Amino acid sequence: MPEQLTAAQQQLAERTRAFATEILLPLDGRNSADVREQIVAAAQEAGYFSMTQPRQFGGTEAGALELTVVRDTLAGTNAPFQHLVFGPGPGVLAGVTGALRESHLEPLLRGEKRAGFGFTEPDDAPAATTALPENDHWLVNGQKSYVTGGAEADFINTLVQIPDQGPGLLVIDTDAPGVTLTRRFESLDGSHHAAFEFNDVRVPKTHLIGSPGEGLPRAMRQIGDTRLAIAAQCTGLLRWVDEYLVAHLQRPDRSGQPRGAKEGVRLRYAEARIRSYAVRSMVYRTARLADTGENIVNEGIACKVMATETIGDAVDNAIQLVGGNALVSGHPLERLYRQVRSLRLAEGGSDVLRLNLARGRLELNKGRI
Numbered sequence: 001m002p003e004q005l006t007a008a009q010q011q012l013a014e015r016t017r018a019f020a021t022e023i024l025l026p027l028d029g030r031n032s033a034d035v036r037e038q039i040v041a042a043a044q045e046a047g048y049f050s051m052t053q054p055r056q057f058g059g060t061e062a063g064a065l066e067l068t069v070v071r072d073t074l075a076g077t078n079a080p081f082q083h084l085v086f087g088p089g090p091g092v093l094a095g096v097t098g099a100l101r102e103s104h105l106e107p108l109l110r111g112e113k114r115a116g117f118g119f120t121e122p123d124d125a126p127a128a129t130t131a132l133p134e135n136d137h138w139l140v141n142g143q144k145s146y147v148t149g150g151a152e153a154d155f156i157n158t159l160v161q162i163p164d165q166g167p168g169l170l171v172i173d174t175d176a177p178g179v180t181l182t183r184r185f186e187s188l189d190g191s192h193h194a195a196f197e198f199n200d201v202r203v204p205k206t207h208l209i210g211s212p213g214e215g216l217p218r219a220m221r222q223i224g225d226t227r228l229a230i231a232a233q234c235t236g237l238l239r240w241v242d243e244y245l246v247a248h249l250q251r252p253d254r255s256g257q258p259r260g261a262k263e264g265v266r267l268r269y270a271e272a273r274i275r276s277y278a279v280r281s282m283v284y285r286t287a288r289l290a291d292t293g294e295n296i297v298n299e300g301i302a303c304k305v306m307a308t309e310t311i312g313d314a315v316d317n318a319i320q321l322v323g324g325n326a327l328v329s330g331h332p333l334e335r336l337y338r339q340v341r342s343l344r345l346a347e348g349g350s351d352v353l354r355l356n357l358a359r360g361r362l363e364l365n366k367g368r369i
Contacts (some may be wrong), residue, residue: 002072002284009069016073019046024079032081039084040111049087054094057109059087064290068232068283075236078332082233091115091222092157092169092209099206104155104171116153118144118172119219122195129198131160131170138162138170138208140178140201150174150194151184158198159215167215171207172198189342223347224297227304228290230343231283234307237340238276241314244332245269248322265321272314279307298360298367301353308343309350315340 005013023042027035043049051067053059062070074082093105093115107113121128122145129142140160147156155173162168172179178201184194210218249260249269260266286299315337319326326333344350360366 002069002280005069009066012066013069013073015046016048016070017077019043019048019085020074020077020079020082024074024081024085025077028080030080032084035081036084039081040087043085043087048085052086052089053109054090057106059109064228064287065284067229068235068287071229071232072236072239072280072283075233076239078237078240078336087111088115091117092218093171096209099204100171100209113154114149114152116147116150116156116174116194117219117222118147118150118156118158118196119223120144120146128161129158131162131168131203133162133205134202136205137202138205140170140172140198140203143182143195143197145183145193145195147194147196148191150196151181151192153194156196157209159219162212166213167219168212169209169215169218170203171209172201172203176201176203178202187342189339191342220297224300226347227300228283228286228296230346231279231300231303231307232287234311234340234343235280235283237311237336238272238279238307238314241311241318241333241336242273242276245272245318245321259321268317268321272317275310276314279303279310283307295366298357301348301357301360302367304347305350305353305357308340308346311340312344 019042023039027039040049047060048070050059051062051070053061055061070085071082074085088108088111090105090109093100093108096105104113104115108115118129122143125143127142129140129144131138131140133139138160140158142160144156144158147153150156153174155171158170158172160168160170174181174196178199180197180199182195182197184192186192209215246260249265250258253259260269282299283303286296286303289299290296315333319333319337322333325331328334348356357367
């Protein structure tokens with residue numbers, strides 16, 4: 001539980017709240033490109049930037065619980081630009097050696113290169129993206145969509161099918177001949193994505209991450225870490241919605257009575273608070289399990305589904321209680337409504353994750369309650 005944090009972890013939460021209040025919130029409304037350097041410099045000085053980076057590269061490589069504390073606290077302020085606070089982690093490049101480490105992993109961690117993740121083919125793709133061995137290269141053909149930040153990416157960690165060997169992960173430079181950025185688009189939450197085509201792209205054999213057949217497990221490990229991060233963010237947002245609603249419901253309506261005096265209003269509010277309590281409890285428990293070295297794939301799925309659905313319902317409920325003003329563009333609940341809707345699809349849609357969770361228990365005997 002959050003109440004069982006050590007003194008050092010409680011101080012970390014207090015420092016993080018101050019960072020959000022003093023650094024991030026005053027920048028609300030500014031353009032991300034204009035404030036990136038300022039926020040990154042402040043995050044580096046405060047020690048947050050290095051928390052997601054390996055120790056051998058100068059990072060502090062914080063554990064799951066510490067990262068959960070920071071993400072929960074940042075989101076609890078509903079501050080802007082939270083995505084700029086943490087430095088780039090190695091992702092699927094973790095553990096690579098030799099040329100790939102020097103050409104891509106090290107520049108990524110220094111912030112000199114940006115990476116995208118090509119996991120999903122567009123719905124109308126005729127086939128999966130394939131990589132055929134050809135002398136000292138792989139010959140890649142196919143398409144990828146929803147490459148987050150892909151328009152600014154220097155390379156894409158791309159899931160490919162290698163005939164007779166299974167899925168692999170290839171590092172494909174976006175400026176390589178045959179790589180075409182076919183579309184840039186923005187989703188409901190304001191995040192930017194891109195779609196790519198690969199036409200006879202020759203990728204060096206050394207750009208394969210791991211071995212053929214390991215691509216999907218490596219990709220899923222990265223996705224699993226991201227799911228817990230999303231759940232921690234939702235935990236903080238749930239607390240922010242709760243505090244916003246409390247302030248609103250304690251103010252008087254036209255009759256002079258507090259808005260929260262009505263029984264129907266109280267029932268709606270109570271349900272949201274009950275579910276928020278459950279979410280925060282399960283997220284912190286799962287973070288602690290992760291820090292013991294336990295495989296938390298199934299617990300991470302449970303957290304992500306519960307947290308994203310709960311914050312979606314909580315924001316919708318808050319809009320209903322606040323009324324029409326909450327639908328006006330720029331209202332904090334209107335902005336949050338758009339932001340959290342996409343989370344139920346990010347890193348696996350809720351129903352797909354439910355099926356994976358059931359398989360984990362019924363067929364693999366994995367996971368706990």
